[in-house]
Each structure stands twice: as structure tokens, then as C-alpha cells.
Amino acid sequence: MIAFKLNDKNVQIDVPATAPLLAVLSNDLGVNGTKFGCGKSQCGACAVLVDGDPVRSCATQISAVSGRSVVTLEGLTQNGKPSKLQQAFIDEQAAQCGYCVSGMIIQAQALLDRNPNPSDSEVRTALNGNLCRCGAHNRIVRAVLRAAKEG
Amino acid sequence: MDDRMNVNRRGLLKGVGFVALAFAIPLESSAQAPATEKPRLPGNLNTTRNISAWIRINADKTVTLLIGKVELGQGILTAVAQICADELDIDFERVQLISGDTMQTPNEGGTTGSFSMPQCGPAVRQASAEARKIMLDLAAEKLGKPTDGMTVKDGTISAAGGGSVTYWDLSVGKALEREATGQVKPKPASEYRYVGKSVGRIDIPAKMVGGAAFIHEMRPKGMLFGQIVRPPTYKAKLASVDVAPIEKMPGVLKVVRNGSFLAVIAQRDEQANAAAKALYDAAKWDVEKALPGADGMQDWLVNAKPARKIETLKKPRAGGEPAVKTVEATYYRPYQMHASIGTSCAIATLDADGVTSVFLHSQTVFETRQAIARMLGVDLAKVRCQHVQGAGCYGHNMADDAAADAALLAQVMPGRPVRIQYTREGEHRWEPYGSAMVLKAKAGVDKDGNVLDWDLDIYSTPHGTRPGGQPGNFLSAQYLEKPFAMPTPANNGAPNFSADRNGIALYDFPGQNVLTHFITDMPLRVSSTRGLGAYGNVFAIESFIDELARAANVDPVEYRLRYLKDERARDAVQKAADVFGWSKWQKREGRGRGIGFARYKNTAGYCAVAMEVEVNRRNGRIRVLRAVASADSGHIVSPDGVINQIEGGLIQSLSWTLKEEVKFDDTRVTSDDWASYPILTFSEVPPIEVVLINRPGTPFLGTGEASQGPTGAALANAVHDATGVRFRRLPLTPDRVRAGLSA
Numbered sequence: 001m002i003a004f005k006l007n008d009k010n011v012q013i014d015v016p017a018t019a020p021l022l023a024v025l026s027n028d029l030g031v032n033g034t035k036f037g038c039g040k041s042q043c044g045a046c047a048v049l050v051d052g053d054p055v056r057s058c059a060t061q062i063s064a065v066s067g068r069s070v071v072t073l074e075g076l077t078q079n080g081k082p083s084k085l086q087q088a089f090i091d092e093q094a095a096q097c098g099y100c101v102s103g104m105i106i107q108a109q110a111l112l113d114r115n116p117n118p119s120d121s122e123v124r125t126a127l128n129g130n131l132c133r134c135g136a137h138n139r140i141v142r143a144v145l146r147a148a149k150e151g
Numbered sequence: 152m153d154d155r156m157n158v159n160r161r162g163l164l165k166g167v168g169f170v171a172l173a174f175a176i177p178l179e180s181s182a183q184a185p186a187t188e189k190p191r192l193p194g195n196l197n198t199t200r201n202i203s204a205w206i207r208i209n210a211d212k213t214v215t216l217l218i219g220k221v222e223l224g225q226g227i228l229t230a231v232a233q234i235c236a237d238e239l240d241i242d243f244e245r246v247q248l249i250s251g252d253t254m255q256t257p258n259e260g261g262t263t264g265s266f267s268m269p270q271c272g273p274a275v276r277q278a279s280a281e282a283r284k285i286m287l288d289l290a291a292e293k294l295g296k297p298t299d300g301m302t303v304k305d306g307t308i309s310a311a312g313g314g315s316v317t318y319w320d321l322s323v324g325k326a327l328e329r330e331a332t333g334q335v336k337p338k339p340a341s342e343y344r345y346v347g348k349s350v351g352r353i354d355i356p357a358k359m360v361g362g363a364a365f366i367h368e369m370r371p372k373g374m375l376f377g378q379i380v381r382p383p384t385y386k387a388k389l390a391s392v393d394v395a396p397i398e399k400m401p402g403v404l405k406v407v408r409n410g411s412f413l414a415v416i417a418q419r420d421e422q423a424n425a426a427a428k429a430l431y432d433a434a435k436w437d438v439e440k441a442l443p444g445a446d447g448m449q450d451w452l453v454n455a456k457p458a459r460k461i462e463t464l465k466k467p468r469a470g471g472e473p474a475v476k477t478v479e480a481t482y483y484r485p486y487q488m489h490a491s492i493g494t495s496c497a498i499a500t501l502d503a504d505g506v507t508s509v510f511l512h513s514q515t516v517f518e519t520r521q522a523i524a525r526m527l528g529v530d531l532a533k534v535r536c537q538h539v540q541g542a543g544c545y546g547h548n549m550a551d552d553a554a555a556d557a558a559l560l561a562q563v564m565p566g567r568p569v570r571i572q573y574t575r576e577g578e579h580r581w582e583p584y585g586s587a588m589v590l591k592a593k594a595g596v597d598k599d600g601n602v603l604d605w606d607l608d609i610y611s612t613p614h615g616t617r618p619g620g621q622p623g624n625f626l627s628a629q630y631l632e633k634p635f636a637m638p639t640p641a642n643n644g645a646p647n648f649s650a651d652r653n654g655i656a657l658y659d660f661p662g663q664n665v666l667t668h669f670i671t672d673m674p675l676r677v678s679s680t681r682g683l684g685a686y687g688n689v690f691a692i693e694s695f696i697d698e699l700a701r702a703a704n705v706d707p708v709e710y711r712l713r714y715l716k717d718e719r720a721r722d723a724v725q726k727a728a729d730v731f732g733w734s735k736w737q738k739r740e741g742r743g744r745g746i747g748f749a750r751y752k753n754t755a756g757y758c759a760v761a762m763e764v765e766v767n768r769r770n771g772r773i774r775v776l777r778a779v780a781s782a783d784s785g786h787i788v789s790p791d792g793v794i795n796q797i798e799g800g801l802i803q804s805l806s807w808t809l810k811e812e813v814k815f816d817d818t819r820v821t822s823d824d825w826a827s828y829p830i831l832t833f834s835e836v837p838p839i840e841v842v843l844i845n846r847p848g849t850p851f852l853g854t855g856e857a858s859q860g861p862t863g864a865a866l867a868n869a870v871h872d873a874t875g876v877r878f879r880r881l882p883l884t885p886d887r888v889r890a891g892l893s894a
Contacts (some may be wrong), residue, residue: 015419016401016419016421016422018421019419019421020421023419023420023421026368026370026420027370027419027420030370031361032361032362032363032364032365032368033360033361035365035367035492035493036367036493036494036572037492037493037494037575038575038824038825039574039575040575040824040825040826042575042824042825042826043492043825045492045493072361073359073360073361074360074361076360077360077361082356082359082360086359086360087359089355089359090351090355090356090359093349093351093352093355093791093795095224095355095358095359096224096225096226096543096795096796096799097223097224097492097493097540097541097542097543098224098354098355098358098359098364099365099367099491099492099493099541099542099543100492100542101358101359102358102361105359121834123833124833124834124836125833125834127833128832128833128834130833131492131825131830131832132492133490133491133492133542133543133545133803133830134224134543134799134803135798135799135800135801135802135803135836136795136799137802137831137833137836138798138802138836138838138839139795139798140833141833
């Protein structure tokens with residue numbers, strides 16, 4: 001039995017200790033946002049916050065989050081409404097297919113948490129490990145800068 | 152036969168409702184008229200002619216719009232909803248979409264080739280306009296007032312001189328169950344409320360908060376996880392495998408062996424993956440060594456025996472002075488992959504009634520359904536395919552393979568939904584790539600460097616192996632005990648072409664010939680990848696014309712305009728140049744500018760791309776400083792939608808051009824993850840400005856693939872401008888550039 005906090009709620013779950021966090025979130029805990037992209041920590045589609053730090057849930061075993069706090073895309077919403085950052089992504093139409101976006105928003109949230117007023121190049125550097133194939137990069141950067149500005 | 156058609160026919164044959172309707176609403180064109188006399192209807196309304204096949208007006212004050220095209224992240228659902236809302240005079244929020252469901256929607260063929268707006272847009276426009284007319288007629292009857300002078304606001308019809316009724320109050324019944332007449336005129340562009348404006352995409356909010364959006368997050372009750380074990384090489388045969396230890400692994404419910412097709416089904420995702428790994432290790436294969444290798448591919452293409460030599464264009468110059476000089480150049484585009492960020496996924500269930508229901512993110516749900524039915528050996532009615540959004544695909548990736556694999560595995564687990572999502576390696580190594588191409592260009596010029604004779608020879612393997620109703624196009628079907636042979640792929644002719652797509656230069660040269668060496672042997676699996684041959688062909692044509700312009704000592708923009716007779720093409724080139732600041736651009740050490748232009752397929756959207764680069768001579772690294780793209784997509788429905796497609800295509804094409812080549816040795820593909828097949832990252836993406844040229848009232852022109860070709864050429868041209876060295880082999884990696892500069 002593994003106990004941790006998911007999006008501010010206590011969860012207890014009986015799954016193999018070596019199961020990837022991503023698989024447990026997706027298949028056992030009904031999380032939609034977090035996505036499988038590569039299983040090798042190369043693309044960032046599966047990023048979640050663990051105690052505030054962005055980690056790749058595809059390469060994190062569930063046992064590693066025992067007693068810790070995990071936040072997914074869903075967990076950023078406030079009272080069921082999009083957070084400032086999420087709203088900025090909507091306002092900037094910062095996606096084409098949107099598959100990578102969950103990881104982008106998580107990674108950007110981690111950036112804004114430690115640097116509330118990043119420059120364009122700081123945003124790009126922070127997101128360099130997150131891959132987008134549709135070419136929505138500049139929209140995504142604009143969305144993060146917009147969220148920062150609207151603080 | 153398509154179910155929708157069956158439903159429609161039943162409705163027609165029954166007759167009763169139709170006669171009653173005919174009494175209420177005089178039919179302008181009889182539905183009973185022989186097929187030969189039927190009017191040509193706009194877009195895909197011509198093939199699915201019944202209005203109710205497209206539009207339902209619901210008592211709950213919504214309108215359901217049914218389309219056969221599907222959302223790929225290109226914004227089609229939003230664009231057609233804008234059109235529907237405008238023509239029906241309802242608020243945009245009332246429109247609900249059903250798309251790509253073989254049991255419900257019109258069969259619109261594939262969502263491919265930048266055809267969605269040209270084929271679906273006009274159909275929705277006309278069907279909506281005719282639905283509105285029918286509602287007015289119903290209102291006229293109910294209110295006892297003439298339709299003349301009636302106005303509609305958000306579904307409320309008001310008659311001249313008082314009296315009103317809403318769409319929702321009118322009992323629509325079977326009123327929409329009639330063929331469109333083509334007689335109702337859609338609105339003029341000036342009366343549109345939503346068309347021409349950037350309405351927020353309907354699919355975006357859910358994607359930003361973790362709402363239900365993608366097939367990947369569907370978890371039907373009792374779902375099991377399948378994983379496929381591919382052979383080590385394309386043509387390897389399974390010699391032996393001991394499945395007993397695998398069957399005992401945790402969570403494993405089934406090991407499937409059918410010929411050389413191997414798969415596992417397990418309770419949990421990670422259990423399926425672990426079992427698949429163990430199964431791969433346990434299997435013994437007979438492996439062939441047959442591939443030319445990535446570095447040998449250019450020679451292979453030129454030396455391979457083509458199945459066909461196609462005269463894509465034969466228009467030699469009629470007489471005149473002989474050329475004073477002949478210029479030749481050879482260009483190479485390597486295999487490149489779709490490389491979706493999400494690996495392909497599907498969920499299939501064999502239900503108690505014998506119907507296999509498949510959720511899939513294919514671009515061709517109808518034809519894939521047919522191929523699955525044939526693969527399973529069942530009637531078409533026993534397979535249902537429903538599209539659910541996936542990660543961007545950019546062509547025929549493995550979405551259809553995943554659907555076929557899920558359907559295969561569902562057969563051994565009746566009643567249980569079986570989910571497939573490939574591993575990253577499984578997707579990278581086995582998807583059908585964009586074909587490698589060799590482009591040989593030759594021009595005869597006069598004493599001033601003007602083109603007299605232009606020749607392009609295209610050497611390419613196929614660009615289309617979509618399912619097309621044939622199971623042999625599914626990867627797994629080729630490995631079954633009773634394998635389905637892959638059909639020999641075709642090369643489409645005019646006007647769309649395949650390998651030779653955009654092979655004909657839009658320039659008005661005195662003589663132009665295009666010869667396509669169509670090679671059906673396929674060292675690597677290939678299929679439609681954004682733009683098909685257009686990316687390679689435009690790269691070659693636009694590089695070559697740049698070479699000729701420079702040889703003639705003429706500005707590349709001016710040189711292009713000499714040969715461009717199409718006014719819209721001229722506008723696109725001029726606009727990109729103007730906004731870029733072409734005429735006042737100042738040369739600086741290490742920097743260069745380049746331009747590229749094409750009208751996609753020579754029939755769809757026009758796009759010119761101008762860009763500025765900086766080349767580091769020491770390490771060969773190219774930095775793109777900025778890019779400007781002009782786009783003429785005809786009548787623009789969603790400006791931001793067009794900008795997003797043009798900008799996204801430009802960035803993807805920069806990635807192809809700067810970085811991407813599928814690597815393989817003599818046995819297998821070695822580009823198996825993002826480290827061995829890197830793509831463009833945030834820091835490498837330049838500022839991009841997209842300038843729209845709107846043409847209200849003209850046809851919608853496909854946009855999604857327009858910027859791929861011009862971008863690659865603009866980049867190579869800018870690198871030449873910066874360095875004086877011409878790079879003709881893609882991609883322009885730092886190693887290749889450094890080697891070129893020191894040669």
C-alpha cells in the first residue's frame with residue numbers, strides 16, 4: 001500500500017511498488033492530463049510536480065512518491081477553474097494538438113514558482129526539455145510570459 | 152456500404168415522411184430525380200446529399216453538426232462550427248460536433264491533403280444554409296406569414312410585421328431528411344459574424360485543465376493492456392519462441408502468437424510492457440540484411456529500377472535559340488518521420504453482438520474500418536470505428552496500425568476493451584516515414600541567365616500506403632500466419648500528385664519537363680508525411696531557382712517575379728519580402744537571408760517564407776534569427792487558425808531541415824528515440840511573423856501543409872547567402888555545414 005498526496009488529496013493505493021508513477025496516475029487514479037510520450041525522460045509530456053519540483057512520471061516509480069505531494073495538470077485548477085497559467089494558455093491558443101501541453105504547463109509552473117518574472121529566453125531554457133512537434137513553441141512562450149505578467 | 156447511406160436510403164424508400172414533407176415544403180429539386188440529373192453540390196455534400204446527415208436541430212436548443220473530417224489539432228471542428236453558426240444564424244456555443252464515426256457521420260474520405268476546408272467547409276456552409284431555409288419554411292407555415300422579410304437571431308425566427316418562433320419550438324421531425332438542392336444561396340462574406348474571426352478553439356480549454364480530450368486517457372471499464380512485439384528487422388521471420396515463462400509473468404493474461412506476429416495482453420500497462428520485453432528477448436528470429444543504409448540511400452534511389460517513369464509534365468520549349476549554358480544540381484531529402492509526441496493508441500472491444508468497436512485517432516476512419524473488417528474476415532457491419540483525438544500526426548503515422556492491433560487483440564479477449572499504446576521505440580522504428588528523395592534539376596539559360604528550359608527528375612519511393620481498405624497496409628497483418636500482402640503503392644496523378652507533388656514549378660518558364668522515377672521497392676516503410684513529395688520538390692525547385700538567380704546576378708525575389716504570372720503568387724512573394732524588409736536589408740558578416748515560395752499542390756494555399764540566419768563557421772551551427780511567412784488561403788474562416796498552421800508548419804519544417812534524418816544500417820532503423828532522432832527545441836525556434844492575405848468570397852484553400860516546402864528552401868538559401876556555400880543534402884546539421892564550409 002502506497003500513500004501520498006495527489007492534488008491536495010490523500011490517496012492510498014495498492015499497486016506494484018515498481019509501477020511507474022505515470023501508469024498509476026493514468027490507469028488507477030483517473031488523471032487525464034499527464035501523458036506518455038517516450039518512457040525515457042526525453043520529451044516531458046509526463047511531467048508532474050513532486051513536492052513542487054518537476055519530475056518525469058514515466059521514469060519515477062510509484063514507491064518514490066510515498067509520503068510526498070504530487071500535483072498534475074488537474075491539480076493546478078483553482079475551484080474548478082483554470083489557473084492563471086492555464087487561462088493564459090487558453091487565451092494565447094497555445095497548442096495545436098495539445099498533447100505536450102500538460103507537461104509544458106507543469107514545467108512552466110515550476111519555473112514561475114521560483115522565477116515569477118522570467119525573460120523570453122529564460123522561459124525557453126526552462127522548456128527546452130519539453131518537446132512539441134506541432135510548432136506551438138512561440139505561443140507557449142507567450143502564454144507563460146502572459147501568466148507571469150498577470151501574476 | 153456506408154451505414155449513413157443505408158439510413159438515408161431507408162428514409163427515402165419509406166416515403167411516407169417524405170411525401171408529408173413534400174406537401175409542407177415544395178421541393179425545388181426532386182429527390183426522386185435520376186442520379187444523372189442531380190445538381191453538383193458544394194464540397195462533400197455532393198456525395199452525402201442528405202441535410203440531416205450533416206445537421207440535427209435539437210429540442211435542447213443545440214445544433215449537432217456531423218462531419219466525416221476529424222480534429223488533428225488543426226482546428227477543423229472550430230472552423231466548420233463557425234461556418235455552421237453563421238449560416239444557421241445561431242450562437243456559436245450551440246453547435247455540437249460529432250466527427251469521424253462510421254456509424255453516425257458522413258463518409259468524407261480521409262482528413263488529408265489539406266482538403267478539410269475545401270471539401271468539408273463548403274458542404275457545411277451549404278447544408279447549414281439549406282437547413283435555415285427549411286426552418287424558415289416551417290416557421291412560415293406555423294406563423295402563417297411569408298418567409299420574405301423573416302429574420303433569424305440565435306435560432307429565433309421573426310416574421311415581418313410581428314410573430315416569432317424558435318428553431319427549438321418548431322417540430323423539425325423529418326424536415327431535414329431531404330437532399331440538399333443547391334438552390335439556397337449562402338450568405339455574402341460581409342454578413343458573417345464568426346467566419347473571418349479568430350474564435351477560440353473548442354477543443355483547447357479541456358486540454359489545458361486535464362479534461363477529457365484524447366484517446367490516450369480513455370479507460371473503459373475492464374480495460375486490458377496489449378503490447379506488440381515487433382521483429383528485430385522488417386522482414387525477419389519468427390523461428391521459435393518459448394512463451395510458457397512469459398505466460399507466468401505477473402498480470403499476463405495472454406500471449407498471442409500468430410505467424411511472426413507476437414503480442415501480450417496483461418492486466419496492467421507496465422505488466423504488458425515488461426512481458427513484451429521478455430517476449431522479445433525469448434524470441435528467435437531469422438534476420439535478413441538487405442538495407443542500403445542511410446548514407447547509401449541517395450545512390451540507391453538513383454540506381455534503383457523504377458516501377459514506372461511518369462511524365463508528370465512534358466512541355467518542352469517550342470523552338471527558339473539554344474541555351475548558352477546548362478546548369479545542373481542534385482538535391483537530397485532523407486527519410487524523415489512523423490514523430491508524434493504521443494505514441495499511437497487505440498482501444499478495441501469485441502462485443503457480444505460480434506461487433507468490434509474501435510476507438511482510434513486515424514485520419515481515415517472509414518477506410519481503416521474496411522481494412523480491419525477484411526483483416527478479421529467479417530462483414531463491414533461488424534466493425535465500428537470512432538475517431539477520438541490523438542497527438543498531432545502530420546500524415547499517416549501508426550494510428551491505423553494501433554487500431555488494427557487493438558482489433559486483433561480484442562478478438563482473443565471477447566467483451567474486454569483492449570488498449571494499445573506503442574512504446575517510443577516501437578513508434579520511431581516502425582512508423583511509415585516520409586520517403587527519401589533525390590531531385591536532379593537542370594536548366595538551360597540564355598546569355599543573361601534567364602531560364603529557357605527547366606527539367607526536374609524526381610527519384611522517390613512511394614508517399615502513400617494508407618490502409619485504403621487493404622489489410623496488407625497494416626504493419627501487423629504482414630506478419631500473420633496467413634499474411635496479407637502489402638498492395639503495390641500507387642503514385643497519384645494530377646492534380647494532387649504524390650512523389651511529384653509540387654514537382655511542377657509554378658514559374659512560367661518557356662520549357663518545363665518533370666519526370667518522376669517512381670520506385671515501388673521500399674527499403675524503409677513509407678507513407679504520407681505532411682506535404683508528401685512537396686517538401687523535397689519545393690526544396691529543390693526553390694534552391695535551384697535561387698542558384699540561377701545568383702548566377703544571373705539578379706535579386707532572388709526579382710528573379711522569381713519574372714516568371715510568376717499568377718497574381719496571387721506574386722502577391723504572396725512580394726508580401727513576405729516587404730514584411731521581412733527585403734529591399735532594405737543590410738548584409739552583415741556571418742548572416743544571410745533567403746526566400747522560398749510555393750502554392751501547395753499548385754492548387755491549395757499560397758505561402759512564401761523569408762528568413763534570416765546566422766552561421767557559425769567554427770562549429771557549423773545555423774541559428775535562425777527570424778522568419779516571415781505570407782499566406783493566402785482564400786477566404787479565411789479563422790485567422791488565428793491559419794496563422795497557427797503556417798507557423799507550426801514552418802517550425803516543423805525548420806526541424807526537418809536543420810536536424811532530421813532517419814538513420815539505419817544494413818539491417819534496421821537505429822533512430823529509435825528522441826536522442827537518436829532529435830527535433831527542434833524551444834531555444835532554436837525563431838520569432839515568426841505570419842502575414843495573412845485574405846480573399847473573402849473566394850474558395851477555402853487548404854493551409855496545413857503550405858509552409859513546409861518554402862521553409863526548407865528559404866533556410867538553405869539563407870545559409871548560402873551567409874556562407875557562399877550551397878547545401879543540397881538535407882538536413883543541414885552542424886557536422887555537414889562545417890564539412891561543407893571547410894571543403
